[in-house]
Amino acid sequence: MNYLEKLNNKKVLVTGGLGFVGHNLVKRLLHEFNCQVIVVDDCSNSKEEILGEDIQKVRFHKASVLDQDLMSELIEEVNIVFHLACKQISASGSDPKLDLQVNAQSTLEILEKIRHSKLPLLERFVYTSSCSVYGSYKNLPASEDGVTRVLSNYAATKLLGENYTMIYGSNYDIDVSCVRYSNVYGPGQSPTNPYCGVLGKFIHNALTKQPLTIIGDGEQTRDYSYIDDAVEATLLAAVHPRALNEVFNVGTSIETSVNELAEKISSMIPETTQTFIPERDIDNIRRRSVDIEKIHRKLGWNPQININRGLALTIEWYRKYLEV
Numbered sequence: 001m002n003y004l005e006k007l008n009n010k011k012v013l014v015t016g017g018l019g020f021v022g023h024n025l026v027k028r029l030l031h032e033f034n035c036q037v038i039v040v041d042d043c044s045n046s047k048e049e050i051l052g053e054d055i056q057k058v059r060f061h062k063a064s065v066l067d068q069d070l071m072s073e074l075i076e077e078v079n080i081v082f083h084l085a086c087k088q089i090s091a092s093g094s095d096p097k098l099d100l101q102v103n104a105q106s107t108l109e110i111l112e113k114i115r116h117s118k119l120p121l122l123e124r125f126v127y128t129s130s131c132s133v134y135g136s137y138k139n140l141p142a143s144e145d146g147v148t149r150v151l152s153n154y155a156a157t158k159l160l161g162e163n164y165t166m167i168y169g170s171n172y173d174i175d176v177s178c179v180r181y182s183n184v185y186g187p188g189q190s191p192t193n194p195y196c197g198v199l200g201k202f203i204h205n206a207l208t209k210q211p212l213t214i215i216g217d218g219e220q221t222r223d224y225s226y227i228d229d230a231v232e233a234t235l236l237a238a239v240h241p242r243a244l245n246e247v248f249n250v251g252t253s254i255e256t257s258v259n260e261l262a263e264k265i266s267s268m269i270p271e272t273t274q275t276f277i278p279e280r281d282i283d284n285i286r287r288r289s290v291d292i293e294k295i296h297r298k299l300g301w302n303p304q305i306n307i308n309r310g311l312a313l314t315i316e317w318y319r320k321y322l323e324v
């Protein structure tokens with residue numbers, strides 16, 4: 001059965017819907033499933049222009065997810081809530097209270113609203129968590145039932161948001177699911193955004209003839225997920241019956257080191273150079289890869305785009321975006 005068909009014509013709320021993952025999700029909801037989409041985003045890390053003409057097709061509220069009156073009102077209208085709004089990891093240490101409010105408290109408030117209201121339309125609440133909750137995990141790939149070891153404020157507040165989601169799912173009979181993304185990359189990740197990930201920064205630098213800045217020795221690894229794969233997993237989490245009250249890793253189970261990434265990009269973009277700088281406080285996760293057996297077994301999801309293809313597609317998009 002194609003469970004994604006259940007999305008057809010649904011009314012959905014996407015918080016953080018102008019962000020990197022959010023706007024890609026919104027586009028798919030609009031164009032493939034003809035959804036009525038409501039977006040709440042305060043534009044603290046995004047711009048309306050990212051949606052292009054599609055901004056006319058959504059109901060956009062430039063507002064914070066901490067605006068409880070607005071959120072309460074909107075939740076009553078929709079079939080699915082995708083809660084993506086977040087403070088980024090690199091900002092989480094400098095403003096820890098805001099990080100807590102946006103990543104976790106807003107989640108609690110939405111869930112409280114759902115718990116105390118009769119919401120006949122609401123079918124599912126989806127929370128987007130992060131594989132940073134595993135910290136520096138030694139038994140790779142990390143599986144969902146393994147230990148979490150948070151090493152940043154961001155990981156702590158994402159895990160808290162996830163925990164609230166799962167608690168409300170089991171204690172108050174709310175239909176919820178969570179996805180834990182590993183490093184997501186691809187078209188639409190603005191390279192000028194200060195929180196853009198390493199892959200986007202590398203491509204930007206390579207295309208603009210600047211060196212790729214490698215932090216530390218470059219042997220740290222991550223598990224890179226192409227954006228379309230991450231969006232597909234999120235949609236399945238919203239409709240699949242076997243996603244109910246479950247947490248799923250979203251990744252590839254493949255580790256790619258920063259040096260390997262730099263080499264791959266250098267081979268695709270001629271004359272790329274590299275430079276090394278010392279590690280920062282937040283660079284405390286040496287290796288990462290996540291086990292995707294559960295999401296494959298329960299939801300039938302598999303990543304479709306490998307890193308080489310994903311890099312080629314991303315470079316193509318960046319060339320157009322940067323006009324180089």
Ligand SMILES: NC(=O)c1ccc[n+]([C@@H]2O[C@H](COP(=O)([O-])OP(=O)(O)OC[C@H]3O[C@@H](n4cnc5c(N)ncnc54)[C@H](O)[C@@H]3O)[C@@H](O)[C@H]2O)c1
Pocket residue numbers: 015016017018019020021022040041042043044045046063064065066083084085086087088102128129130131158180181182183184185195197
């Ligand atoms: N991109 C990744 O690699 C990755 C990895 C793990 C988890 N995630 C999770 O996926 C989700 C989306 O991440 P992303 O990469 O698209 O991030 P992003 O920063 O691009 O998008 C987040 C959006 O939330 C908005 N926002 C911030 N504070 C807000 C507030 N108070 N009210 C309303 N909107 C607010 C920002 O303006 C932005 O548009 C987040 O929950 C994040 O924790 C992403």
